[in-house]
Amino acid sequence: xxxxxxxxxxxxxxxxxxxxxxxxxxxxxxxxxxxxxxxxxxxxxxxxxxxxxxxxxxxxxxxxxxxxxxxxxxxxxxxxxxxxxxxxxxxxxxxxxxxxxxxxxxxxxxxxxxxxxx
Numbered sequence: 001x002x003x004x005x006x007x008x009x010x011x012x013x014x015x016x017x018x019x020x021x022x023x024x025x026x027x028x029x030x031x032x033x034x035x036x037x038x039x040x041x042x043x044x045x046x047x048x049x050x051x052x053x054x055x056x057x058x059x060x061x062x063x064x065x066x067x068x069x070x071x072x073x074x075x076x077x078x079x080x081x082x083x084x085x086x087x088x089x090x091x092x093x094x095x096x097x098x099x100x101x102x103x104x105x106x107x108x109x110x111x112x113x114x115x116x117x118x
Contacts, residue, residue, distance in 0.1 A: 006080040007050050008111060010035060010104075011063055013074050014053035029056070031101040032075045038105060042114040049080075049112065067092045077104045083111050 012035055015028040039046050054060050054074070063072040071092055076099040079085050085096040088103065098104055102117060109116035 005082075007048070008080040008082065008108075009050045009052065009078040010039075011052050011054060011074055011076050011078070012036065013056050017056035019056065027056070029074065034101055035075050035104060035108075038108060038114060042112075045108065045112055045114055049108075066095060067097060071097070071099065073099050075099065075101060075104055077107060079107070079111075 012032040013029040015033065015036070016026050017028075018025070019027055039051065052062070054062055058072060059069065060072045060074070063074065063076065066078065067076065071090070076097055079089060079096045079098070086098070086103075086107065089096045089098050091097075098107060105117045108114050
């Protein structure tokens with residue numbers, strides 16, 4: 001991430017992955033799929049936030065590079081400069097993030113005007 005104003009960044013597990021423990025089957029991450037649903041239902045949201053999809057397998061190098069090895073659970077919302085971070089956010093290497101799915105959905109509503117979860 002650069003010194004320029006940062007947008008919120010969502011990192012999700014790409015759907016349709018194989019689990020090495022269960023070869024021959026395809027899976028999706030239920031938590032990431034909730035966020036994917038909000039992205040699909042709100043066309044402007046994908047333009048307002050940066051979205052990256054990574055593979056299921058760990059280690060997740062791209063996530064580790066940003067948030068450290070202990071913080072590679074997905075989905076994760078890395079908060080940009082658009083609004084003050086919430087008090088319940090976590091911090092690593094100058095980045096502020098949330099990796100609780102419900103909280104991610106609430107923050108997308110607060111920060112980007114999409115419908116809130118009920």
